[in-house]
Structure formats: structure tokens, C-alpha cells
Amino acid sequence: MSVSESVQMYLLTIYRLTQEGEVAPTNARLAERLGVSAVSVTEMVRKLHEKGLILKKRRAIALSREGERIALNVIRKHRLAERLLVDRLGIPWAHAYDQACKLEHILSDEVANSLEEFLGHPATCPHGLPIPDRQGCIAPQPETWPLAEVQAGQRVVIEQVKEGSVELLNYLVEVGLRPGQEITVEQVAPFDGPLLVSAGDRSFPLSREVAGKVAVSERASGQEGQLSDP
Template sequence: MSESTEMYLLTIYKLNQQHGSAGNTQLANWLGVSTASITEMVKKLADKGLVERKGRKLKLLPEGRSIALKVIRKHRLAERLLTDHLKIPWDHAHEQSCRLEHILSDTVVDSLEKFLGYPKTCPHGHPIPDKNGNVELVDAPRLSDFTEGSVVVVERVSEESAEVLRYLEEQKVFPGEEIRIAKVAPFEGPLLVEIGGESLPLSREIASKVWALAKE
């Protein structure tokens, strides 16, 4: 399977998971290629029985989903190795894992999973599929959806931008971190949040890239 094919399938999977749908324009924006290139590649994937189109939306067929989950498994286990053992920053670990996900064999990945102690999530809080392709994603609202006064625990953060990952790491917005929403500005203004006793303004755009659960 070519790296290009894997990237398309992986991106379609992530778009459907994070945004509820995947279309040509979304794919083009995420991958940084022209819509003409997207149209051509999607047709090839459909001809191979990996993807189907329903109106403007793209859906992975069973084989396409299986391939995407294998790549995700490699990526997220590689991230765990780089962050937990080599102490590589979030954004660099993500970028390096984007390369490793296409070259690690299934055997190496299974051994890596055992070495790491069978982690359940990547450093950003996303679930790691098991060797059989099973994966459980916790249904969590975005931080931007919570109201003023809410106390939440970060579940996961978006991986689509290295810049966003770098910023969130600098602000200590980690999975498992407790956040209190002190103020929500009107008219789509920023959120003032408290993390570890410090106040921090977060734009709605950044807050929408963080998923959290209300603290019980």
C-alpha cells in the first residue's frame, strides 16, 4: 500500500471522527493539495473498494477503514515512544510519527506496544486501536461548548496542526488536566480559563480543538 493511499484513508477517517464528515474540500485543506488531485485520488480509492461517496461526503469501506486504523495504531504508539521515553515535544513527536507510521511493520508495532505497557491513548488523548482494529472513542464535547463556571477534565486535543499542538503544550493543556472556565466572552469571543491556578485566555478556535468531560 502506497504512503499516499494510506494518508488519504487516514485523513478521511480523522475528518469523519473529528468533524462528522469528510469531503473533497476538507481533504484538500487538510492535505494541502488541489481539489483536482483529490477528485482523481478519491476515484482511484473508490475503484479499489476502499472508499465510497454519498453525495458530497466520503465514507471508508471496511478494507479502507482497516488500513486507516493500522496506520493510526502505528502513529500513536510511535508518539508514545517519542514523548514518554525520548522526551520529544508534542509537535515534533507528531511530525516524526507521521513518517514512522508508513514504515513500521505490524510485528515491530506489536512489540512496541508490549514494550510501552499497552497504552490506551496517544499523548494527545486519542485512543490507540488494538492489533485487531478495535478502537473506542469517548464521546466528549468540545471545550468551546461548555458554559461559564464549568469545571472540566481534558479528554483529548486535535492533532491536525503542529502549531496548535505546540501552543497547547506550552499552555499545559494536557489530557487529564483540570480546567475551570472562568468567563465566556459574548459574540464568539475568547474563553478565560484557569489551569493549575493560572488564568489563560483561549480563543474559540483553540477551544474548539480541545475535547473535555465535565468533572464529576
């Protein structure tokens, strides 16, 4: 099914809200996230329901199988585009996200599949987020938790970094916080104070807010991670 960019954005937003823990997003949450009027959301939700792309139960909204397939296909194209921009074109990963947002809506399935082969079938985007396969399936991911919850003395591996502001991502790159990087939490200040983190021979403080945007695991040292050049 061929759908417009506007429809894709609504389906993506519903998918992301669900992934963030909202079991069933509402019209109000869609309007808030997309920055559009309640009237616009109501009209689009009606159209999506008529096309069989969403399911509705009272105020709650969920993606149908076809709606989820479309959302995952756009996510696949976005994350492959990010890999191309960062790994092959040398675009800083802090700037690649916005550019990939434009490419995700214009890449055909054929081009996306060829791009995947050209890039060597990457498992994740530069942020460490999984790239869905051609069937829209996502490989099992390691159990993760926020770096902000790690105790002093614990050594962990960065799995994912949430997409954020350019300034934040540039700082994370500067201090070496990238997917695949092993780090140790040296100190945790009380009363929601900063964490002192070390990577190699470098140590640096991180606020709880920043640490909350970094997902880590206890993946054993030596396992491969998706690293990319700045």
C-alpha cells in the first residue's frame, strides 16, 4: 500500500509512543507529539481507521498489522540512511538524524534493499537502535537499562543512545559515549547528583539527565558492537 508522508508520520508517531510505554496512544497525545491541532488529528485518525491502518477502542489507538508494517518499513529506511550518512559520507551522527528524516520518505523498497547490501547488512543505526529486516522483523535485543541507574564500580557496555539535540550528541561523541563503548561508573553522587564515568584512560562527569538517555547492558567484553566513526 502506497501512503503519503503525512500518513507515514502519524503511523510512526503511534509506533514510537507505543514503544515508549504508552499501551494505547490517544488523539490528545498524537496532537501533542506532532504539534498539530486536535481537529487535524481527529480527521487523520478517521482516515487511518477507514484504510485499516489503525485499530480504535474508545479513545485508544493502536496500529493494525498493516499500519505497523508501514511504520517499521519507514524506520528501516531511516536507520539505513543514517548508516549511509555517517559511515560512508562522514556526516557527524549528531546531524545525520534530521537528514535521514527526509530520506526515509523518498527511498523505495528496492533502493533500501540495495543500500542494506551496500552497507554490509548493518544490525543497528549509529545510535545503536535495531534496523528492521525486509520483513519488518527486529532481531532480539540485549536487556538494557538507563546508565543513570548503574551503581558505582559497575562496568557496562553502551548499547543505545537516544536521539536528542545536536549539542547533546556532539558532547557524547566528544567524551566517547557511543554504542559498543565499554565504560565504568566510578562514582555516583547522592541526591540525584552526577555520575563520574570512565572510558579507557578518560574520566568525565555526566548529569543524571544525560545518563538517562544512554542505555547500557552487561554484555561481555569482546562481543562486537556497532561502532561508527565520528
